[in-house]
Amino acid sequence: MANTKKRPRIDKKNLIIRRMSTYLRTLDHLQNKGVKVISSADLEKIDGVTQSLVRRDFAEFGSFGVRGVGYHVPELREQIARVLGFDRHWKVALIGAGGLGSVLMHSASFKKRNLEVVQIFDHAGVSVGTSIEGIPVHDIANIEQELDASRIDLAIIAVPPPEVQSVIDRLSQLGVRGALYFASRPVRVPENMVVLNMDITVELGVLTYQLQDF
Amino acid sequence: MANTKKRPRIDKKNLIIRRMSTYLRTLDHLQNKGVKVISSADLEKIDGVTQSLVRRDFAEFGSFGVRGVGYHVPELREQIARVLGFDRHWKVALIGAGGLGSVLMHSASFKKRNLEVVQIFDHAGVSVGTSIEGIPVHDIANIEQELDASRIDLAIIAVPPPEVQSVIDRLSQLGVRGALYFASRPVRVPENMVVLNMDITVELGVLTYQLQDF
DNA sequence: TAGATTGTTAATCGATTAACAATC
DNA sequence: TAGATTGTTAATCGATTAACAATC
Numbered sequence A, B: 001m002a003n004t005k006k007r008p009r010i011d012k013k014n015l016i017i018r019r020m021s022t023y024l025r026t027l028d029h030l031q032n033k034g035v036k037v038i039s040s041a042d043l044e045k046i047d048g049v050t051q052s053l054v055r056r057d058f059a060e061f062g063s064f065g066v067r068g069v070g071y072h073v074p075e076l077r078e079q080i081a082r083v084l085g086f087d088r089h090w091k092v093a094l095i096g097a098g099g100l101g102s103v104l105m106h107s108a109s110f111k112k113r114n115l116e117v118v119q120i121f122d123h124a125g126v127s128v129g130t131s132i133e134g135i136p137v138h139d140i141a142n143i144e145q146e147l148d149a150s151r152i153d154l155a156i157i158a159v160p161p162p163e164v165q166s167v168i169d170r171l172s173q174l175g176v177r178g179a180l181y182f183a184s185r186p187v188r189v190p191e192n193m194v195v196l197n198m199d200i201t202v203e204l205g206v207l208t209y210q211l212q213d214f
Numbered sequence C, D: 001t002a003g004a005t006t007g008t009t010a011a012t013c014g015a016t017t018a019a020c021a022a023t024c
Helices: A014-033 A040-047 A051-059 A073-084 A099-106 A140-146 A161-174 A200-212 B014-033 B040-047 B051-059 B073-084 B099-106 B140-146 B161-174 B200-212
Strands: A090-095 A115-122 A135-139 A154-157 A178-181 A194-197 B090-095 B115-122 B135-139 B154-157 B178-181 B194-197
Touching: A014 A040, A014 A051, A014 A073, A014 B200, A040 A051, A051 A073, A073 B200, A090 A099, A099 A115, A099 B099, A115 A140, A135 A140, A140 A161, A154 A161, A154 B200, A161 A178, A178 B200, A194 B200, A200 B014, A200 B073, A200 B154, A200 B178, A200 B194, B014 B040, B014 B051, B014 B073, B040 B051, B051 B073, B090 B099, B099 B115, B115 B140, B135 B140, B140 B161, B154 B161, B161 B178
Parallel strands: A090 A115, A090 A154, A115 A135, A154 A178, A178 A194, B090 B115, B090 B154, B115 B135, B154 B178, B178 B194
Antiparallel strands: none
16 A cells, blocks of 8 residues: 655644743733743643643653742743744745735734735735735735745635645745645645645634543 | 532443444535445545444444445444434524524535534624525524424533523523533533533643644 | 632543454 | 455554652
8 A cells, every 4th residue: 555655743842832822812801910930830720731740741852941949931931932933033924915914914913923924915806906005905816926935924814615635736836835724625745845724613623522522 | 528419321422423423424425426345444534433343333223234245335424313303403592692603604604414504693783684595593582482492302512611500590490401512611511401512722722732742 | 717619640441452353 | 156345353652540669
């Protein structure tokens, strides 16, 4: 049987990394509340990860705490942000400026994480030619001419399901390395890309399963 | 130290269930394409889960395939839908009818999974009094009076981060069992609820991490 | 110092893989 | 029948937990 090419160890540390990203969010929250120091036991209560695992997760990347004291929130926050790559700036292309694309543009998610949307593409129609949050919307038909892959670190793909695969393939050709899409469908991931997906129907399945005999 | 209450075995089978929900999506896709039969080896190529694990996942819930042949797509689809609870109708309350709430209402995600939004709540303002997709929008201030918990199986919470916790607490009081929220913040989950979260900032952290030395 | 909490190691547990008999 | 692919078991691997010495 065909030896399906081993995906690289990308989703190797996957569980740890997802938790790290969740801790970062919690630390943002704590920092907003003015909390200065936090223990792994506190984090267990907030994030539902055992204190043992919290410490082990952090220890995977360094020694961020103070014995007998806990973790200084601003410092731990910064260390985790660094691990995840948020110590640098990321340039983003938004593909699809419909309902979801607009919601994303107007949300605080990107700037909060040092991501900057520098190009927007959509189909010729209402939005092309206008600007969203100061960024002009280009025609997706011209993406090969207009997308400057050397400036783009990742793409946020907010187009309808039937278009997602072709957008990914075109981004791959252009040399864009990363993408996140929201459509509820599987995609073939090009070798030169990391592609993640957020799909509400997948989450709904998890939720309804859990509610069945709850 | 306080013996933090063990969360029930809810996220016990979590990994399997998330994969099952992903297979279901793939089967929808295959069915749309008119594919009649699929093997675990095919599913490995599409979903990136080893054929061995695919078969094991299915076997966890029954015997859905035919030796020497594979899995009949419509039948497998139906079996997995049943496992996830999609063989029944789910009534949904949408809390928050702003940008994200509207996008969700206009998407096909809910009806695709046998979920029906039967009540919508938002803050007094533009949307209250109007209808979205034929469902009238109520004032969230009156949720205690207007939400009929006996009719509602789960809530979709699309309100801004600072309001999420209070919405969850109010739903818990009302007896709503399940919720999905999108805000980037931790929440305390009431004992009588299952609460899931989709947070783009968490996914962005996973993506930027993986892109770092890709 | 006494008390608290980290960082880390060894033990356990659970999830994944490999292999193959069953069977279409 | 021969070829294919499932369902299932045993082996392996990796992730989590428990425990405690280090140390603030």
